[in-house]
Amino acid sequence: MRAILFGASKAGENYVSNHPDIEVVAFTDNDSAKHGTRFMGYPIIAPEDINTHEVDSIIITSQWVDQIYSQLTEEMGIDESNIIVPTKQSVKAALPFEDNETLAFAQSVMRTLNQYFVSHNISACLDSGTLLGAVRNKGLIPWDDDIDLAVDKDNYERLQASLPELYKLLNTNYDVKWNIVIITVNNIDCCINLEFSNSSHTQLVPFDISIQRRESINGLSELLSSGGLFFAPATHFDSYEPIEFLGETFLAPFDAEGFLTFMYGHWQTPKKTTQITEYENRRASMSAPRTGISVQKRTLCE
DSSP, X not given: OEEEEEOOSHHHHHHHHHOTXXXXXXXXXXXXXXXXXXXXXXXXXXXXXXXXXXXXXXXXXXXXXXXXXXXXXIISOOOGGGEEOOOTGGGSOOOGGGSHHHHHHHHHHHHHHHHHHHHTTOOOEEOHHHHHIIIIISSOOTTOOEEEEEEOHHHHHHHHHTHHHHHHHHHHHSSEEEEEEEEEETTEEEEEEEEEEEOXXXXXXOOEEEEXXXXXXXXXXXXXXXXXXXXXXXXXXXXXXXEEETTEEEEEETTHHHHHHHHHSSTTSOOSSOOGGGOTTBOTTSOOOTTOOOEEEEEEEO
């Protein structure tokens, strides 16, 4: 199948890796700064140039699925049958928590982080899929691919100031090489990613630990890294509740089950395969930024 992937991003890279049978003709993106450049060796074209290429499908590999789908069908006249919205799992990397050694490593790191947060008076709560696992599965979800935590502005700044100390602790406790990456979206520091690579003694499946900054605005908790796409009622993140997880007491959003219902709908029923369009906490009718979202990454500790 000949295809153009809409979204020159990590999700697009993962989709290509997971589908070697796809003949990628090009990537396209609404970020005009990317037009004329290359991604994974493929050209990045402007959306208006899609119709100049003969392809079987347009595959949306961006979080702005609803907006891009409307753009393709309503503005560009592309038939719905030629558009593919992939599952979340197909745009993710390998599933780390299905590997027993990696799962044990992740559980240990979570405990280390929890103890570090407590000792440094940092309030960080479980979020998204990690919270879902804690409430429903009583552990990390086997088919999840990362760890999600959330902090408010004050705790984010407190954590960021202490990152050199956290970096030293992680490298002392674990036989892997750690990187701490700060993600800036639209000129706001909004996510701290803890990433690792294997040493000569380990064979762990890589995964990220994302500590996301949330901000309460007009009664809504905005996930700043999403550029306005993902939100929740602020009441869930203005205060936290204790939750037993991995044999320790972590923090969870207030009324965690209510938040999970808001985000996932029928969260009690496990679903290994989902699409981003099934997430209830997205602004489906929000217009996607046609100039793209400004995202920068800088490695603070390596």
